[in-house]
Amino acid sequence: MSRILVVTLGGTICSAVEKGDTIKLRTAPDKNLFEALKKKNELTYLTPILYSSENADEEYFRKALSAIADECEKDKPDGILILHGTDSAAFFAQLAVRVLSYLNIPVLITGSKLPMEDPHSDAVRNVNYALGLLGAACEGKLGAVTFGIVYSDEMMEDTVFIPANRVTDANFDGDYGKFPGKPSVRTLNKKEVQQYLESPIKRILTVPAVPGYPFADVDPSKYDSILIETYHSGTQTVRGLTDLIGKAREAGVTCYMGPVHQSKVMYESTRELIKAGAVPLYDIPIEGCWAEVLIR
Numbered sequence: 001m002s003r004i005l006v007v008t009l010g011g012t013i014c015s016a017v018e019k020g021d022t023i024k025l026r027t028a029p030d031k032n033l034f035e036a037l038k039k040k041n042e043l044t045y046l047t048p049i050l051y052s053s054e055n056a057d058e059e060y061f062r063k064a065l066s067a068i069a070d071e072c073e074k075d076k077p078d079g080i081l082i083l084h085g086t087d088s089a090a091f092f093a094q095l096a097v098r099v100l101s102y103l104n105i106p107v108l109i110t111g112s113k114l115p116m117e118d119p120h121s122d123a124v125r126n127v128n129y130a131l132g133l134l135g136a137a138c139e140g141k142l143g144a145v146t147f148g149i150v151y152s153d154e155m156m157e158d159t160v161f162i163p164a165n166r167v168t169d170a171n172f173d174g175d176y177g178k179f180p181g182k183p184s185v186r187t188l189n190k191k192e193v194q195q196y197l198e199s200p201i202k203r204i205l206t207v208p209a210v211p212g213y214p215f216a217d218v219d220p221s222k223y224d225s226i227l228i229e230t231y232h233s234g235t236q237t238v239r240g241l242t243d244l245i246g247k248a249r250e251a252g253v254t255c256y257m258g259p260v261h262q263s264k265v266m267y268e269s270t271r272e273l274i275k276a277g278a279v280p281l282y283d284i285p286i287e288g289c290w291a292e293v294l295i296r
Contacts, residue, residue: 002138004041004131005077006034009064009092010050011085013112013123025052029083029116029123037128041135046071053085053111058294059201061092065099066197072103078138079106081130086111089149090169090176094291097147097164099196101187106137106146109164113152113174122152122159129159151176168285179259179285188295196295204293207241215240220248225293228257228278229286230270242276249277256281258289 008014008028016026028047035043048067051060068080080100084092093109100107108130112123130150137146148163153175165185168177188196202224207213209229220226226248228241245255257273258281274280281289 002041002078002135003076004038004043004134004138005068005071005075005080006043006045007064007068007071007080007082008045008047008050009082009084011053011083011087011089011111012114013083013085013110013116013126014050015052015115016117017115023115025050033116033124034127034131037124037131039131039135041131041138044075044077051085053087053089056085056088056092058095061095062197062201064092065096068100069103069193069197072105077105079134080108081127081134082107082109083127084109084111086113086151086170086174090167090287091290093149093164093167094285094288095294097185098187098291098295099193101145101147101185102190102193104145106134106142107164108134108146108148108150108161110150125159126150126152133161149176165288166285168287177285179288181283183284183288185288186292186295192295202294204290206290207244213240215244218244218247220244220253221251223253225296226253226255227286227289227293228255228273229289230257230260230273242272245273245276245278254279256289256293258282258292259284259286 010025014028015023018024049063110126110130112121114121116123136142148161149167150161153160154173162176162178165183166179168179170176205223205226207228209231248255255278257278260280260282262282281292
């Protein structure tokens with residue numbers, strides 16, 4: 001029998017429809033659901049904080065990760081199931097895999113596209129699949145430690161698993177993307193985790209990959225780091241972007257850029273950004289780049 005820690009953090013799976021037209025966050029789901037689905041697992045529960053996924057930020061994530069780490073140090077579970085909202089679960093997963101991997105136990109994150117009380121909700125299906133997968137992982141039937149997201153993919157008409165280091169943000173339907181290849185992940189050891197969780201919250205400006213971003217209006221000195229979202233050539237308006245990187249260097253602020261293909265052949269614009277001083281984050285999805293910047 002495996003001992004699974006069930007952590008409730010919020011999101012749609014912890015929400016209900018009020019007045020027939022508004023989905024609002026409420027308390028954690030009834031434990032009877034998990035007890036009915038627990039299979040061979042022994043379950044314990046933790047609700048350190050409840051937040052709406054669309055309003056999540058690093059401070060919420062830190063409080064959750066800190067509570068999970070503390071609980072695991074005390075209770076020593078065999079695996080962890082985390083309930084989280086869809087909107088920011090990919091960012092949470094990318095940060096969590098870097099912070100919690102030192103525990104060396106399976107960790108799965110899941111949620112739902114509709115509130116649990118909705119007859120069409122995928123909540124029970126996702127939790128059921130996740131608990132079964134966790135039980136198998138804890139018993140060593142899946143080989144390597146499992147760390148990722150479980151969700152119901154409407155296109156595939158199936159419940160699927162995506163490793164946390166490859167997961168990308170959910171689309172309009174709530175289906176997650178999978179970054180190609182096997183991105184490397186710099187995981188923290190126990191001491192580094194403690195240092196990260198106790199350090200000041202970082203002020204990070206993320207520059208989206210959209211045309212015409214007002215680079216000239218940005219004051220780099222207001223931020224601890226700048227993350228430039230780059231795809232293909234990595235350009236929005238390279239002239240303004242290189243100026244921003246230059247101002248950031250003068251202010252002692254590091255500019256990161258990603259994802260960047262690690263290849264001998266690069267677009268000229270990508271090389272211009274690197275030459276200007278941007279630090280490339282190779283072959284990591286933007287959600288992972290964000291997590292990497294936080295723990296540096």
